[in-house]
Amino acid sequence: MKVKKRWIIIFLTPAVLLFAFVYLTSLYILVTTSFTDLTAGGGGNFVGLKNYIELFKPASEFWSVLKNNVIWVLLQSTVHVYLGVIVALILARNKWYTSLVRTIYMLPNIISNAALGMLFIFILNPKFGLINNTWRLISGNDAYMQNWFMDPKTAFGSVTMTWLPYAGITAILVMAEMTSIPDSIYEAAIIDGASQLQINMFIVLPLMRNIIGTTTILAASNMLQKLDIILLTTSGGPGTRTTNMPMSIYRTALIDNNYSLANAQGVFLILFGLVAVLLIRKIYRMNENILG
Amino acid sequence: MQINKIMAKTISAIFLLLIVCVSIVPFLWVFASSFKSNADIMSAAMGFPNGLKFINYKNAFKLAPIDKFYINSIIVTFFGILLNVTFASAAAYVLSRFSFKGARFLTVMLSMGLFIPGAALLQPLFQIISKANLSNSHAGLVIVYSALGLATTLYVMISYFKTIPKELEESAYIEGSGFVNTFFRIILPLTRPALSTAAVIQFLLCWNEFQFALILTSDNNVRTLPIALYYFKSSFASDYGAMFAATILVICPSIIVFILLQKQVVRGLVAGSVKG
Numbered sequence: 001m002k003v004k005k006r007w008i009i010i011f012l013t014p015a016v017l018l019f020a021f022v023y024l025t026s027l028y029i030l031v032t033t034s035f036t037d038l039t040a041g042g043g044g045n046f047v048g049l050k051n052y053i054e055l056f057k058p059a060s061e062f063w064s065v066l067k068n069n070v071i072w073v074l075l076q077s078t079v080h081v082y083l084g085v086i087v088a089l090i091l092a093r094n095k096w097y098t099s100l101v102r103t104i105y106m107l108p109n110i111i112s113n114a115a116l117g118m119l120f121i122f123i124l125n126p127k128f129g130l131i132n133n134t135w136r137l138i139s140g141n142d143a144y145m146q147n148w149f150m151d152p153k154t155a156f157g158s159v160t161m162t163w164l165p166y167a168g169i170t171a172i173l174v175m176a177e178m179t180s181i182p183d184s185i186y187e188a189a190i191i192d193g194a195s196q197l198q199i200n201m202f203i204v205l206p207l208m209r210n211i212i213g214t215t216t217i218l219a220a221s222n223m224l225q226k227l228d229i230i231l232l233t234t235s236g237g238p239g240t241r242t243t244n245m246p247m248s249i250y251r252t253a254l255i256d257n258n259y260s261l262a263n264a265q266g267v268f269l270i271l272f273g274l275v276a277v278l279l280i281r282k283i284y285r286m287n288e289n290i291l292g
Numbered sequence: 293m294q295i296n297k298i299m300a301k302t303i304s305a306i307f308l309l310l311i312v313c314v315s316i317v318p319f320l321w322v323f324a325s326s327f328k329s330n331a332d333i334m335s336a337a338m339g340f341p342n343g344l345k346f347i348n349y350k351n352a353f354k355l356a357p358i359d360k361f362y363i364n365s366i367i368v369t370f371f372g373i374l375l376n377v378t379f380a381s382a383a384a385y386v387l388s389r390f391s392f393k394g395a396r397f398l399t400v401m402l403s404m405g406l407f408i409p410g411a412a413l414l415q416p417l418f419q420i421i422s423k424a425n426l427s428n429s430h431a432g433l434v435i436v437y438s439a440l441g442l443a444t445t446l447y448v449m450i451s452y453f454k455t456i457p458k459e460l461e462e463s464a465y466i467e468g469s470g471f472v473n474t475f476f477r478i479i480l481p482l483t484r485p486a487l488s489t490a491a492v493i494q495f496l497l498c499w500n501e502f503q504f505a506l507i508l509t510s511d512n513n514v515r516t517l518p519i520a521l522y523y524f525k526s527s528f529a530s531d532y533g534a535m536f537a538a539t540i541l542v543i544c545p546s547i548i549v550f551i552l553l554q555k556q557v558v559r560g561l562v563a564g565s566v567k568g
Contacts, residue, residue: 007471008386012398015383015442018375019402022439026416027408033416087311090304101308103554104316110550110557111543112500114518118525118539119318122325128532130321133336165314169561176562196300214565224409228502232522246411246503253415254507266412273409 034264040257051264061240062248062265068156069223069244073276075164076219084170085212089200091171092178102175106168117232120162124148152238159242162229163222170215177211178204213284220276224269245269319543326536333532348533349541355534356524357512358541365499365516367430372437372498373491380442381487384449385475389458399450403443410440410503418507428510436508437498444497444564445490451563452486453479485559492553493560499546517542 034051037043055062087105091098108116123130126147136144148158181204189199205212227246230236236243236251243251245265253262280286325333326349329342352358387399417436418427426432456479464474480487502518509515515523521542525535550557 004390004471005392008390008392011382011386011475014379015402015446016398018379018435018439019405019442021420022417022436023405023408023413025420026413029416029419030413083311086307090308097308101312103551104312106550106557107319107547108315110496110500111546112502112518114500114502114521115539115543115546118521118535118542119322121525122322122532122536122539123318128333128336130317136336165311168315172558172561173565176558195296211565218565221407221409225411227411228518231502231506232525246409246414249411249414250503250507253418259415259419262415266415269409269412270407274407277407 030263030266030270033260034267036260038259038263040259043260047260051261052268054261055264055268064240065243065245065248068240068242069272072160072223072226072244073220075160076223077216077280080164080167080219081170081212081216083165084167084215085174085205085208087167087171088174088178089204091175092204102168102172105166105171108166109168113226113228114232116162117229120158120229121149121233124158149234150238152241155234155238155241159230159234162233163226167219170219173215173218174208174211177208181207209284210286213280213286216280216284217277220280221273224273224276245272322536323540326533326540328533328536330531330533333536345533348531348537351531351534352537352541355527355531356520356538358517358520358538360512361515361517361520362541364430364514368433368437368516369495369498371430371434372441373494375434375438376441376445376494377487377490379438380445380490381449381480381483384446385453385479387446388450388453389461399446402446405440405443414503414507417504421508427508428514430514432508433501433505433514433516436504437494437501440501440504441494441497444493444560448486448490448493448560448563449483452483456482485556488553489556489560489563492549492556493564495549496546496557499549 033044035046035048037045037047037050054060087101091101124132126132126145129148131148132144132146135146136142146154148154185203186199189203194202223244225246226244227250230242230244230247231250234242236247240248246269249262249265249269252258252265327344327346328340328348329345332340332342383398383402387395421427421432421436424432426435460478460482461474464478469478500518501516502522505516505519506522509519521539524538529535
């Protein structure tokens with residue numbers, strides 16, 4: 001038994017060290033420096049809650065950043081997830097096109113966000129982009145030059161479109177869960193005269209509650225990570241029209257060089273994420289613990 | 293009744309068609325455009341009035357050192373997978389096999405990463421990696437990526453180890469096989485499906501990651517493909533055909549890996565989603 005104990009420690013140590021180095025150390029730095037005045041130029045003196053007060057004072061830019069992020073989280077937790085669920089319901093119980101559609105729907109989810117951003121820069125290009133080209137053909141208005149990412153009126157919607165419709169992961173997860181419903185339940189429902197819609201509404205969806213909750217958590221958390229696609233398409237502009245919290249952190253830390261203020265936002269971002277997860281778990285009445 | 297059924301079928305067919313179009317048209321359009329001359333791109337021509345042009349791909353390599361970025365991405369991804377899967381599966385094995393004080397605590401701690409948005413750690417990690425003299429190095433990225441995927445690989449492996457009967461090791465021990473020998477000779481070969489699942493998910497993470505690559509690297513000898521797109525957006529500005537080609541070059545590996553290893557990707561996503 002003595003030998004075993006030694007091996008347990010040896011097997012655990014690399015992962016724990018890696019975790020400690022990347023996560024624990026940075027969490028420690030994140031929290032402690034958020035109460036100081038650390039910038040790229042130095043500092044690091046304790047200033048109490050000054051950064052947090054700065055962040056949430058009425059005139060702060062952070063409010064509009066937060067608003068953008070909240071809207072994106074809400075849209076992604078609802079529209080995006082429901083789209084994925086509907087696709088899963090339609091594709092359920094292998095039809096001839098199921099695997100083809102599933103593969104295609106996953107494509108935007110598995111390529112790098114930077115590349116997806118590039119695709120959108122191209123198709124929304126005012127001069128030669130697919131969207132404007134098509135509209136010129138349909139409307140006959142050759143001068144049509146909508147600049148989707150730069151026009152304050154369309155920037156937010158355009159950025160939203162780079163992720164809102166692409167719920168391939170949601171669809172795949174829901175479909176995987178649906179295979180656990182025994183066929184006998186469907187057969188019984190059909191014998192009782194239930195229509196496909198009734199079966200979906202009253203049998204399948206209630207059984208999918210947990211996985212829908214899970215995918216909602218994934219979708220919401222994803223909205224707290226999107227830096228790449230925003231940096232590539234709009235850089236958060238015009239103004240702060242398409243800035244989310246990651247973009248704001250990036251700008252504060254690496255462009256304004258105000259490390260402490262960035263880290264105060266980081267602390268807030270983590271707390272925001274935790275609250276979102278707890279809320280979603282509550283809404284979907286997900287009871288099992290995080291270890292499933 | 294019959295009419296309702298036809299209506300429902302039609303609506304769902306239209307819906308699926310829309311979803312498919314929205315997903316694939318951007319790819320197809322950019323792919324097709326990557327073979328067009330700049331004049332054809334600008335004039336928004338249908339088809340290929342000036343013929344198929346492969347010159348864009350050549351130009352893409354000229355405008356940006358794409359081959360270098362490719363090599364960087366391959367190095368970082370290879371070691372990112374190796375380190376992640378080795379460390380996480382070793383930990384997963386003992387955490388799922390042996391009950392000891394703190395096992396549960398460690399499992400929860402190691403999966404904490406799932407609840408921390410990477411963007412929150414931008415500055416702290418920047419600081420740590422510079423302090424450790426790892427900034428602008430492949431090693432820095434490898435370490436960060438291995439850690440980012442730790443929780444997911446841990447879940448994939450733990451759930452798989454749980455399906456292997458304990459009797460297997462017990463009989464091995466009785467026959468005098470040691471701990472390490474049992475793990476490498478008997479257990480690990482059985483977990484090949486889980487290992488490949490974890491590796492594929494980790495591949496996608498390493499190959500696609502952007503934000504840490506952006507802040508932890510500062511020159512082309514280290515930069516990976518996703519940030520290459522960002523940095524060369526402006527130098528490509530005059531040559532859209534080359535930019536299309538560069539984008540296709542970045543996208544291709546992910547798509548090929550996904551199509552070949554779809555089963556593993558799906559399995560990995562399912563295992564990783566217990567995080568809810």
